[in-house]
Amino acid sequence: xxxxxxxxxxxxxxxxxxxxxxxxxxxxxxxxxxxxxxxxxxxxxxxxxxxxxxxxxxxxxxxxxxxxxxxxxxxxxxxxxxxxxxxxxxxxxxxxxxxxxxxxxxxxxxxxxxxxxxxxxxxxxxxxxxxxxxxxxxxxxxxxxxxxxxxxxxxxxxxxxxxxxxxxxxxxxxxxxxxxxxxxxxxxxxxxxxxxxxxxxxxxxxxxxxxxxxxxxxxxxxxxxxxxxxxxxxxxxxxxxxxxxxxxxxxxxxxxxxxxxxxxxxxxxxxxxxxxxxxxxxxxxxxxxxxxxxxxxxxxxxxxxxxxxxxxxxxxxxxxxxxxxxxxxxxxxxxxxxxxxxxxxxxxxxxxxxxxxxxxxxxxxxxxxxxxxxxxxxxxxxxxxxxxxxxxxxxxxxxxxxxxxxxxxxx
Amino acid sequence: xxxxxxxxxxxxxxxxxxxxxxxxxxxxxxxxxxxxxxxxxxxxxxxxxxxxxxxxxxxxxxxxxxxxxxxxxxxxxxxxxxxxxxxxxxxxxxxxxxxxxxxxxxxxxxxxxxxxxxxxxxxxxxxxxxxxxxxxxxxxxxxxxxxxxxxxxxxxxxxxxxxxxxxxxxxxxxxxxxxxxxxxxxxxxxxxxxxxxxxxxxxxxxxxxxxxx
Numbered sequence: 001x002x003x004x005x006x007x008x009x010x011x012x013x014x015x016x017x018x019x020x021x022x023x024x025x026x027x028x029x030x031x032x033x034x035x036x037x038x039x040x041x042x043x044x045x046x047x048x049x050x051x052x053x054x055x056x057x058x059x060x061x062x063x064x065x066x067x068x069x070x071x072x073x074x075x076x077x078x079x080x081x082x083x084x085x086x087x088x089x090x091x092x093x094x095x096x097x098x099x100x101x102x103x104x105x106x107x108x109x110x111x112x113x114x115x116x117x118x119x120x121x122x123x124x125x126x127x128x129x130x131x132x133x134x135x136x137x138x139x140x141x142x143x144x145x146x147x148x149x150x151x152x153x154x155x156x157x158x159x160x161x162x163x164x165x166x167x168x169x170x171x172x173x174x175x176x177x178x179x180x181x182x183x184x185x186x187x188x189x190x191x192x193x194x195x196x197x198x199x200x201x202x203x204x205x206x207x208x209x210x211x212x213x214x215x216x217x218x219x220x221x222x223x224x225x226x227x228x229x230x231x232x233x234x235x236x237x238x239x240x241x242x243x244x245x246x247x248x249x250x251x252x253x254x255x256x257x258x259x260x261x262x263x264x265x266x267x268x269x270x271x272x273x274x275x276x277x278x279x280x281x282x283x284x285x286x287x288x289x290x291x292x293x294x295x296x297x298x299x300x301x302x303x304x305x306x307x308x309x310x311x312x313x314x315x316x317x318x319x320x321x322x323x324x325x326x327x328x329x330x331x332x333x334x335x336x337x338x339x340x341x342x343x344x345x346x347x348x349x350x351x352x353x354x355x356x357x358x359x360x361x362x363x364x365x366x367x368x369x370x371x372x373x374x375x376x377x378x379x380x381x382x383x384x385x386x387x388x389x390x391x392x393x394x395x396x397x398x399x400x401x402x403x404x405x406x407x408x409x410x411x
Numbered sequence: 412x413x414x415x416x417x418x419x420x421x422x423x424x425x426x427x428x429x430x431x432x433x434x435x436x437x438x439x440x441x442x443x444x445x446x447x448x449x450x451x452x453x454x455x456x457x458x459x460x461x462x463x464x465x466x467x468x469x470x471x472x473x474x475x476x477x478x479x480x481x482x483x484x485x486x487x488x489x490x491x492x493x494x495x496x497x498x499x500x501x502x503x504x505x506x507x508x509x510x511x512x513x514x515x516x517x518x519x520x521x522x523x524x525x526x527x528x529x530x531x532x533x534x535x536x537x538x539x540x541x542x543x544x545x546x547x548x549x550x551x552x553x554x555x556x557x558x559x560x561x562x563x564x565x566x567x568x569x570x571x572x573x574x575x576x577x578x579x580x581x582x583x584x585x586x587x588x589x590x591x592x593x594x595x596x597x598x599x600x601x602x603x604x605x606x607x608x609x610x611x612x613x614x615x616x617x618x619x620x621x622x623x624x
Contacts (some may be wrong), residue, residue: 067428073439332417
């Protein structure tokens with residue numbers, strides 16, 4: 001009898017998740033004794049998240065290799081399975097069967113712990129993202145704060161990896177990673193503070209709820225990215241999140257042409273796979289946050305499309321951002337360390353601080369009542385952020401003149 | 412304006428991305444085991460021994476002089492000289508290699524053996540698929556596997572082979588002319604000697620006895 005109840009509960013859970021209904025786990029949990037329910041509930045929440053994002057990770061590695069290949073007029077992997085779709089399986093098997101090497105002079109304990117310490121916060125960050133209308137693993141009031149808190153702790157793991165390897169490349173890579181991640185943490189957080197200011201809440205669920213309205217007869221969503229401060233904040237958030245997830249053009253911590261693989265140099269086998277996975281998980285998490293903050297979370301772009309299950313929209317937007325990251329990786333060459341830090345401190349930081357002011361002006365002009373007020377405040381915000389952008393861009397890059405280089409001894 | 416270049420670059424990569432699907436001409440990839448591009452004429456990978464005519468055993472140009480064996484930097488050539496002689500392309504009796512082995516795994520494709528060979532006997536091949544499941548016997552190539560015809564040489568290195576053939580033909584012609592001249596001179600001397608013997612004279616005349624040469 002209890003087995004029948006179990007399967008009924010399981011089926012109801014899957015059905016309710018698929019159709020966006022609340023309280024999906026209730027019937028399945030009722031089968032278990034009350035003392036076991038919290039643990040079972042946690043397992044039921046965590047395992048799909050890890051499963052889905054591990055699958056997305058595999059798909060993204062393939063998508064990235066295929067996409068980069070096409071961007072460079074190559075075919076990309078096409079040997080394993082039809083059109084190479086089994087390539088992630090082959091990569092995974094290769095990683096798992098490789099020898100796990102620990103350098104003789106490495107700090108064995110820290111060397112072992114670093115990938116674990118990296119993987120845990122990247123998975124923890126998934127806890128506060130709302131994946132659908134009723135799909136929030138942990139509905140936390142200070143969810144955004146929690147996200148940035150666990151996200152910042154990945155820097156510790158990267159430095160542990162670099163330090164414990166006892167390798168000059170690893171240490172240099174880790175130093176660069178620390179400099180880069182601390183520098184870009186600031187614009188990342190400040191650009192998301194503008195959203196928090198407007199929404200008046202640190203809760204991701206509340207922020208998404210505020211973007212759930214539609215204007216112009218249901219064809220213009222009320223997403224924050226469609227406001228001047230939101231657009232600027234979104235772009236700065238994307239740039240900073242590229243740097244946070246160590247992706248090209250900000251991949252200087254693992255610049256293969258300079259540092260072999262940075263902090264990954266001495267890692268092999270499954271530990272390397274963990275680092276690799278954590279990097280992609282970090283990218284998913286930060287893209288998920290960008291979707292939550294600026295792109296309306298799980299809301300559909302048009303009102304009549306709200307009948308499509310909400311999680312479809314969340315993952316569609318997430319994969320859209322991931323594709324944008326791949327596109328940027330295929331286009332932009334790597335920055336130098338000084339360019340990277342100059343960009344963070346001289347350009348991103350002032351603009352993101354200014355963006356706070358623009359968001360404040362937007363907030364206080366909401367009461368404007370004269371005709372054309374909506375367009376007027378949009379233009380005001382756009383000018384307030386656009387003019388300093390152009391001016392700062394000229395001031396920082398205009399001083400250098402590119403001249404014909406002459407080679408005195410080579411001609 | 413700042414960021415303009417990045418937008419331009421992203422448009423360019425997007426054009427590549429779409430173009431590689433719509434226009435297969437853009438793709439530079441050759442799917443290797445199925446499709447192969449013919450080797451370039453100046454390609455070189457591993458030496459082979461040239462033979463003239465149809466019979467590899469008789470036509471081998473190598474005379475086992477062992478210069479290549481001595482010059483080879485990684486010492487991958489092993490030669491044993493024969494006890495007997497056989498005629499070469501001119502017809503002059505020469506030694507031939509009883510054993511001529513080259514180790515594929517040691518050869519570094521430097522072409523020094525080809526540069527030093529005075530007999531145009533060893534040349535570089537364009538064949539590069541030399542992998543073998545047997546890492547001992549399979550990678551040590553003996554003279555039967557190394558011997559390839561002059562026609563094959565013409566096929567892979569057309570210009571170079573034509574030059575070599577012209578040079579060899581010139582040498583052969585020169586040698587033949589010299590042999591003919593020698594033979595004529597010898598015949599003339601023999602005739603003179605015969606006539607001198609046929610007309611006996613008590614006192615020998617130095618002008619008539621003097622050799623023809």
